[in-house]
Amino acid sequence: MGKNRLVVGCQWGDEGKGKIVDLLAAEADITARFQGGANAGHTIVVDDTKYILHLIPSGIIHSGKICAIGNGVVLDPFAFKEELDLLVERGIDYTDRLWVSPATNLVLPYHKLIEAVEEKSRETANLDTTMRGIGPAYVDKVARQGIRVVDIFAPDRLKRRLEYQRVIKDKYLTGSDDERADLERTYHELIKLTDLFRTMVTDVSLALHKAFKEGKTILFEGAQGAMLDIDLGTYPFATSSNTTTGGALTGLGIGVRMIDEVVGVVKAYTTRVGAGPFPTELVDDLGEELRRQGDEYGATTGRPRRCGWLDLVFLRHVVRINGVDSIAITKLDVLDDLPAIKVCTGYKLGDRQLSQVPLDLAELGHVKPVYTELPGWLSDTTGTTDFGALPQKAQDYLNFIADDLGVKIRLVSTGAKRKETITILT
Ligand code: IMP
16 A cells, blocks of 8 residues: 655745656555645646646546545636646546545636736735636635535526625626626536536545545645745735645545655745745846746746745745655756855844744745855756765755755656656655
8 A cells, every 4th residue: 555645845836746746646546636726837747748737636647547626726617627628639538537526616707807906906015926816716715605616516506606796796896898707607607517527526535535445545736835825824925725734634625644744845946936025035147047947937827936045944844834754856957057055044033043934924024044055066967866876965965955854855856857856765
């Protein structure tokens, strides 16, 4: 019986979870996604074919494996349909392999319209979201006025609930000539998807428990990163869901003992897309160089990512809040040409020295990083598959990270392709 692993991003998303999930999904029977929506962009490269998945768990690329979308996800049914069509175009058959929880809230066109208005008019700083309607959909969920997958099967109730949106979202919808405000149209478009959803709707919690009891292996797939968690991240510069381990429990309806190992994905440096504090950001040529070498542009929005050094201070927090057991370090090869590599090992806040994140994570906007400088290895590690074959200085860099965080390194990614991987723990 394989291990049931949970994969969480340890930074601000874009750590390379797509590839790690893809590798680990090969060893699992089921991959289950527990939060977020089409704001995610998981890139997987198989035999020179690139797949970017937003909603569907990356495990779908493996034929015969089951994928589940849990109630913690917010699902844009139209984006979902497009993604399914794309899979079919690529010759991937998802029939009987995709479970969708009936309790999953839907992201509907009016959520995107609301987000567009709100992002412009926000009193505080613009949050620089992905504009996929994620925040407004989670607002509706928490306010208990969302529309869920199960509502599609009850047309009268669906109609009533949509009409109620007009009442509560009056200031956005009434008088708008934007087609996203057209609830009648949304209703008809949703009804067209009834048969599609009927083939997939499953009590995900029950099905996962049953699979667990039968000894099947489950991989739990998170989206975004721990520092974007609504409760434990850099609020308000966060996404609207729990991206951390706890999100898997509530987002799928599973018990804590169903998770054997939490695998944290850590990029060998740090990136952030969108606004918010970033202590180790490099706003100079070096930052530009990392962006170029790492091809750091958003998979969902194409936005350039902000780049900087690895930050062990917030990673200590992230390891703790997720209960990370092992880490997968990605994009090591991006650092190949650097003569010296800095790692943030502490912060200065005024005249205080901190080894942990400040009480208020918003203060990350005011801390000054304290760096430890390590020598670069100045040689090409791309495609290395054996830890011992890495230059000693690259090994030292990786061990420095693992020792500080008190975790084991499960694997190291040395390129985008599946085979460009060093597997350390099996
Ligand atoms: P939202 O999730 O679209 O509401 O965006 C909130 C914040 O999270 C913004 O700063 C986004 O750039 C960021 N974000 C959301 N999803 C991702 C992701 O998958 N990768 C990286 N950043 C993300």
